[in-house]
Amino acid sequence: MERSFQYAFCLPPGGGRALTLGLGLGETYPSSFLAGVAAMRFRGATATDLILVAGLISQAHRDVALAFGLTAENCPRHPSFCTPAWVERGMACGETYFILERDSVAVGCVACRLAETGVAALNRLSVLESERRRGHGGLLVAHCLDHAKAAGARSVRIGVIERHVALRDWYRQRGFEEGPIERFPHLPFAVQSMFHRLGATVVIGEKGGPAQEPPFVVRRP
Known part of the structure; x- marks a missing residue:
């Protein structure tokens, strides 16, 4: 069943106070970071969004492909x-895609796949290059974690290029812990497995600003 989530960021007079979003994981953003943002909306992708999501x-x-x-031919x-067709096959296999829109324009997406083992997968986190460093990636991750937690998952798994140190650090700041490094015959790189235990609460600190991703602090229950 498709779900639509609206996050209206209304800043208090004078700013300076962190605002809480409507996320079950308890994320907060400093008002300075949200300055100028009118509205963000999550919606579940449908079969009519295949071209949009693939794009x-x-x-x-x-x-990333250029950097590595x-x-x-090799990957x-x-x-x-x-x-x-990739997106369509993923949906048919149980992947739920969420599209993040800013002012009704799609800026990113993420896929979440639930498993009977209680470990969900976060796949294909994507933010357009022109829309980065605005916190969209953090919102997409938090939304996927929130979705998995509501569905009863105990943890969420991702796989990143082992040599992509900056991305690994980015996920660690968002509460992910490194697991084993894996190698697959169809990939020309090693894959770093990372896991997020869904008992954690993620909070975005006051140091973040419009020009950078705000720091995350993980609080264990």
């Missing part, structure tokens, strides 16, 4: 080569 994913991951020398399954 978001492929565009968002092109810089990934091509359609044909990299997200930078995503097609509508």
Whole structure:
């Protein structure tokens, strides 16, 4: 069943106070970070969004493909080569895609797949390059965690390029812990597994500003 989530960011007079979003994980943003943001909305992707979602994913991951020398020949399954058929197959296999819109324009997306083992998967986190450093990636991650937690998952797993140190650090700041490093015959790089235990609360600190991703503090229950 499709769900739509509206997050209206109304700043208090004078600003300076952190505002709480409507997320079950208890995220907060400083008002300075939200200055100028009119409205953000999550919506579940449907079959009519296949081209839109594939475009978001492929565009968002092109810089990673260039940085690590990934091509359609040596890594044909990299997200930078995503097609509508990929998204359609993922949906058919149980992946739920969420699209993040700012002022009714799609700026990013993320996929969440639930499993009977209680470990959900966060896949294809994507934010358009022109929309980065505005906190959109953090919102997408938090939304996926919130969705998985509401569905009864105990933890959420991701896999990142092991050599992509900056991305690993970014996820660690959002409460993910590193697991084993895995190798797959169809990939030209090692994969770092990371897990987020859903008992944690993620809080975005006051140091964040419009020009950078705000720091996250993880509080264990």
